Amino acid sequence: MNKALIVIDVQNDFCPGGALAVPGGDEIVAGINAQMARAGAVVLTQDWHPPGHSSFASRYDGRSPHETIDMPYGQQVLWPDHCVQGSRGADFHPDLDTTRADLIIRKGFRVGIDSYSAFFENDQTTPTGLEGYLRTRGLTHLTLVGLATDFCVAWSALDAARLGFKVQVQTDLCRAIDLDGSLKQARENMRAAGVELA
Ligand code: VGL
Numbered sequence: 110m111n112k113a114l115i116v117i118d119v120q121n122d123f124c125p126g127g128a129l130a131v132p133g134g135d136e137i138v139a140g141i142n143a144q145m146a147r148a149g150a151v152v153l154t155q156d157w158h159p160p161g162h163s164s165f166a167s168r169y170d171g172r173s174p175h176e177t178i179d180m181p182y183g184q185q186v187l188w189p190d191h192c193v194q195g196s197r198g199a200d201f202h203p204d205l206d207t208t209r210a211d212l213i214i215r216k217g218f219r220v221g222i223d224s225y226s227a228f229f230e231n232d233q234t235t236p237t238g239l240e241g242y243l244r245t246r247g248l249t250h251l252t253l254v255g256l257a258t259d260f261c262v263a264w265s266a267l268d269a270a271r272l273g274f275k276v277q278v279q280t281d282l283c284r285a286i287d288l289d290g291s292l293k294q295a296r297e298n299m300r301a302a303g304v305e306l307a
Pocket residue numbers: 117118123156188225256257258259260261262
């Protein structure tokens with residue numbers, strides 16, 4: 110069995126009522142549970158920021174969420190405070206069947222750098238360790254689901270394709286933030302990288 114299901118950031122803060130709510134974010138939970146029950150291997154990712162994280166607009170005077178700033182590693186979108194380590198918002202959605210997970214990988218835990226992708230932080234060089242985990246288990250075919258399609262799911266899918274994994278994004282089990290055309294752009298980038306949008 111060489112297939113893994115990667116469930117991206119299905120956390121309270123990305124669901125309706127959360128700090129960075131993705132429209133319809135909670136609608137995908139039941140479908141993801143059903144998919145997990147059938148999968149050979151299951152990995153969950155968890156956005157996990159320290160208080161005062163450098164992606165939080167609240168850290169800067171006169172800055173608002175969704176503005177872009179220059180960071181040493183490139184451009185960074187600013188967000189409302191979200192998924193703060195140990196907070197309720199950082200918990201998985203209460204209906205997500207987390208018992209089925211073989212691995213939970215946390216990301217964005219360094220204060221000075223964000224990590225959308227499950228594979229690399231936003232400098233696109235600092236690894237999270239997920240690549241090694243998948244390779245040593247012989248997991249070569251990845252299906253990605255979760256939140257948000259145009260940020261953490263897309264960045265994870267693009268990195269996975271670049272690393273040589275066979276990648277499918279199951280779009281009916283994803284929901285998007287869609288900031289200034291980011292969903293369309295993400296879909297184009299994924300298609301161009303050979304990611305299957307199912
Ligand atoms: C995400 C923005 C900030 C995501 C995480 O899970 O897509 N987006 N942090």
